[in-house]
Amino acid sequence: MADIGEFALIARVNAGRTQAAGVLLGPGDDAAIVAAPDGRFMVTTDMLVQDRHFRLDWSGPHDIGRKAIAQNAADVVGMGATPSAFVVSLGCPADTRVDFVSDLADGMWAEIERSGGSIAGGDMVRSPLLVISVTAFGDPRGRSPILRSTARPGDVVAVAGRLGWSAAGLAVLSSGADPTRFADVVAAHRVPRPPYQAVLDLPTDAPITALTDVSDGLLADLGHIAESSGVAIDLDSATLRDPVLDPVATALDADPLDWILAGGEDHAFAATFTDTVDIPAGWVVIGRVVSGAGVTVDGASRSGPSGWESFASGG
Amino acid sequence: MADIGEFALIARVNAGRTQAAGVLLGPGDDAAIVAAPDGRFMVTTDMLVQDRHFRLDWSGPHDIGRKAIAQNAADVVGMGATPSAFVVSLGCPADTRVDFVSDLADGMWAEIERSGGSIAGGDMVRSPLLVISVTAFGDPRGRSPILRSTARPGDVVAVAGRLGWSAAGLAVLSSGADPTRFADVVAAHRVPRPPYQAVLDLPTDAPITALTDVSDGLLADLGHIAESSGVAIDLDSATLRDPVLDPVATALDADPLDWILAGGEDHAFAATFTDTVDIPAGWVVIGRVVSGAGVTVDGASRSGPSGWESFASGG
Incomplete structure (x- = not known):
């Protein structure tokens, strides 16, 4: 990975991806732009750390990518909202293989086929061990969010x-x-x-x-x-x-x-x-x-x- | 930090904070809810890794917190948008002092006084070294985003x-x-x-x-x-x-x-x-x-x- 550099690697993992309709501007500028048609958006974020949340001898990069998206998408859906977009920060060792990163990204996009949305942006940095931080966005579709705090006796x-x-x-x-x-x-x-x-x-x-x-x-x-x-x-x-x-x-x-x-x-x-x-x-x-x-x-x-x-x- | 646990620590760093008016639901549920009054939002994310993006012998936690917010807020402003909210994921060693995390959070909120917005949610996980992932949101305020791709000869x-x-x-x-x-x-x-x-x-x-x-x-x-x-x-x-x-x-x-x-x-x-x-x-x-x-x-x-x-x- 050190051979090709951050910008080339980001270009590689973004190549050929189709952004969701709600992603008005995808990767490439200072920030992405996402539609929030009902004037609000849900947001949740999770960090996965190698050997803490996943083990490379137990899970391949495709599976890890799917899991990283799934757990964030589930939090958005857990409010009653539809996943609209994701951003992903990836920290990885300089000797990480480009194929590994491609497989990780492919796994993320595979789960996105189930959840909806697309990866609208991110960051890629060098780190001694693999760290994946995903932030997910949801569209409430005009509905009231479904909270945790509203259960009542008798339910x-x-x-x-x-x-x-x-x-x-x-x-x-x-x-x-x-x-x-x-x-x-x-x-x-x-x-x-x-x-x-x-x-x-x-x-x-x-x-x-x-x-x-x-x-x-x-x-x-x-x-x-x-x-x-x-x-x-x-x-x-x-x-x-x-x-x-x-x-x-x-x-x-x-x-x-x-x-x-x-x-x-x-x-x-x-x-x-x-x-x-x-x-x-x-x-x-x-x-x-x-x-x-x-x-x-x-x-x-x-x-x-x-x-x-x-x-x-x-x- | 291992002594008090993730939930107590999150409660500690969130105590007494005032959410921005645009944060409709702050920490505590599956996801936060942020207002997007013009039907779009800007989003950018950066990951900071210990010894790569900061050194603990050169910078204290308050400064590191300020820097983490500043670099993300600047990306939002770099689109012409006003920072409206942030989410923060923090990976840190189990022996990290609670005071360190409090100072880091205080530094983030201090920079937020300059940039606008508030920390609407986040994640806290154990990690062998300090990793800070910030995602920032911006409100375009009804204006067209100012892109990188629109400079013209003569400017x-x-x-x-x-x-x-x-x-x-x-x-x-x-x-x-x-x-x-x-x-x-x-x-x-x-x-x-x-x-x-x-x-x-x-x-x-x-x-x-x-x-x-x-x-x-x-x-x-x-x-x-x-x-x-x-x-x-x-x-x-x-x-x-x-x-x-x-x-x-x-x-x-x-x-x-x-x-x-x-x-x-x-x-x-x-x-x-x-x-x-x-x-x-x-x-x-x-x-x-x-x-x-x-x-x-x-x-x-x-x-x-x-x-x-x-x-x-x-x-």
């Missing part, structure tokens, strides 16, 4: 998407077990598949009251909803069981419910709805909102890991 | 702000000379002072045709204007001399014109105007736009360093 809690798959895949990779034996969950760890459409296809009159992306773990993220809404949430563990996880857990002598409740990075969506009758397609009811504080499972507090926190002693 | 070239001061300060620090002897330029290296108002106060009918932030070095950034506009630029070196730099250059046996022409990170603004009579206050004419390609000084190509490029062999 039901529902999820769209997989829970615990990424944690199970990580456990397989960490255990040294043959990853091909449990290819589904290993693939889910390498590339999450946020069910964007389960949110974006919600009818405007859907009885949804609160929404979040499940990135830190179900208990942790529902804890954010409970705390910011001033409510308690109780989950029904029977609704959370996933037959895909059981053989993995048996092989690794683990409790699959730990993965489901505390595993992060699946980028499912968790929401509260006022009405069990009209739960939209793609959503599964897993609990209810009650008065009080905190998150319980089958009426009891759960001991053990509760989710991901970067600097916490367990994180 | 004059003008700059607002200091040139070469940051490079001179870096040279002082690198030489081991007593930094207090040349405090002005050392301070300029630690904290650039982009003259935001020289752009933001331009009247709507100012005869400006192209604009850029000078971040890579004057020759490099004017080279971007020349290339994207399909023109050549010739500079008059007599207009570039700066008496502040002469004693520094004498002491270090350097050519101050190298700093002025090739030094980056001053975050001055360079623009082209159609009319020398109406050059606005705060701008100094330094050259002219002619037919052809490339950037010359006093009619000749300049050998030697031409600017900053991350991965180039000299960078």
